[in-house]
Amino acid sequence: DYSVHMKLYSLAAALANITVTNHEVTYDPDTSWLKFHLGINRYALYSRDDPTVLQLIKDMQSMTVISAVVKPSGHHLKLALKMRNLAKAMFKPMRQQRDEETPEDVFYFVDLQRHNAEIAAFHLDRILDFRRVPPVVGRLVNITSEVLKVTQNEDLRAVFFTSPANNTCFFAKCLYVCKTEYAACGSPDLLEGSLSAYLPGLSIAPRISIPSPWIRSYTFTGREEWEVNPFYCDTIKQQYPYNSGNRLLNIIDMSIFDFLIGNMDRHHYEIFTKFGDEGFLLHLDNARGFGKHAKDEMSILSPLSQCCMIKQSTLLRLQLLAQSEFRLSDVMRESLQEDSLRPILTEPHLLALDRRLHKVLRVVHQCVRRLASQRHRQLRQARIQKQQTQNN
Numbered sequence: 001d002y003s004v005h006m007k008l009y010s011l012a013a014a015l016a017n018i019t020v021t022n023h024e025v026t027y028d029p030d031t032s033w034l035k036f037h038l039g040i041n042r043y044a045l046y047s048r049d050d051p052t053v054l055q056l057i058k059d060m061q062s063m064t065v066i067s068a069v070v071k072p073s074g075h076h077l078k079l080a081l082k083m084r085n086l087a088k089a090m091f092k093p094m095r096q097q098r099d100e101e102t103p104e105d106v107f108y109f110v111d112l113q114r115h116n117a118e119i120a121a122f123h124l125d126r127i128l129d130f131r132r133v134p135p136v137v138g139r140l141v142n143i144t145s146e147v148l149k150v151t152q153n154e155d156l157r158a159v160f161f162t163s164p165a166n167n168t169c170f171f172a173k174c175l176y177v178c179k180t181e182y183a184a185c186g187s188p189d190l191l192e193g194s195l196s197a198y199l200p201g202l203s204i205a206p207r208i209s210i211p212s213p214w215i216r217s218y219t220f221t222g223r224e225e226w227e228v229n230p231f232y233c234d235t236i237k238q239q240y241p242y243n244s245g246n247r248l249l250n251i252i253d254m255s256i257f258d259f260l261i262g263n264m265d266r267h268h269y270e271i272f273t274k275f276g277d278e279g280f281l282l283h284l285d286n287a288r289g290f291g292k293h294a295k296d297e298m299s300i301l302s303p304l305s306q307c308c309m310i311k312q313s314t315l316l317r318l319q320l321l322a323q324s325e326f327r328l329s330d331v332m333r334e335s336l337q338e339d340s341l342r343p344i345l346t347e348p349h350l351l352a353l354d355r356r357l358h359k360v361l362r363v364v365h366q367c368v369r370r371l372a373s374q375r376h377r378q379l380r381q382a383r384i385q386k387q388q389t390q391n392n
């Protein structure tokens, strides 16, 4: 069982006689991560041409890792890596090749987490001018020298082992037992992964997690009300906090983002409490995007198609990215080229973005037609009524 496995692996780690490397810490009040934290405002995580983000990306990409800690949440092993300048980043290891697709029969909630989806989602979010995803970079991490040797954490050391092919591996998921199919292995020590810049801690910048009104059922057979009631949005529109301000429009932005990346797993969203109800929605955890390039999951767009509303700024941006000079796939390809783990997305996934963008614009167009004909009917009825009162 699990505990026996853990004991064996701890023993193996102890026998390997690992000595912890102690790196020197340099403190600098001018670091990129601190500037990133200070720049967060009620509209976005960073501003449009913020040089801080470029520096932060560089630092996450290359800076010495001084410690590694396992994040306890979820079923997947995620590591919090600390850099020499005390910046922290969440590391998600590579679990899938770029050209591997999610099999047809796999449910969205058991799908693998893709490090390249995290990277691509950050770039897409920036291109859409949302700036609601914390900066993410790809990095080849030496899991022996940069993780195993710098961790003081026994739980983390305990999941490391050497594979029959002599590669260094660790279990990325131990549900009940640590199964080798859930291991992530270096080659022999180098492993690709995504690094997402940490947000300020919850004690300085508290966040709350709110279930999405368009949450899916996390069972094999369940159906949620939004899936069966075409007037679901009318109910949501009456309810706090969706009955005023921008919140519903923000949800619709998020659904467009998720439709473009093909993410069906957005069960919750987070907001900073300091900015109140008008604050932006954080788009955290995009690792289940980009699973199937040939599938456009229209149900993800339900908030848009059922509510028939969109921010003007979002629509203008989407229309711009549908033009041939600024084609979304071209802008994305160019942007992703900057990441050291390039290519991040295969061509079919890039081209799917253009196809999906057109589908979003088509839904908007259908809404305009629907609302116009409704308005037409209302005006005609008003005219008839007026005529009748005159005749009487």
Ligand SMILES: Nc1ncnc2c1ncn2[C@@H]1O[C@H](COP(=O)(O)OP(=O)(O)OP(=O)(O)O)[C@@H](O)[C@H]1O
Binding pocket: 073, 074, 075, 076, 078, 090, 113, 134, 196, 197, 198, 199, 270, 284, 285, 286
């Ligand atoms: N860049 C970040 N900075 C700080 N906290 C983060 C960051 N990214 C994610 N988190 C927090 O960590 C939690 C788990 O991360 P994430 O959802 O990406 O991983 P997961 O494997 O899907 O875990 P879970 O099953 O808990 O959702 C998130 O809900 C969020 O609160």
Ligand SMILES: [Mn+2]
Binding pocket: 074, 285
């Ligand atoms: Mn998650």
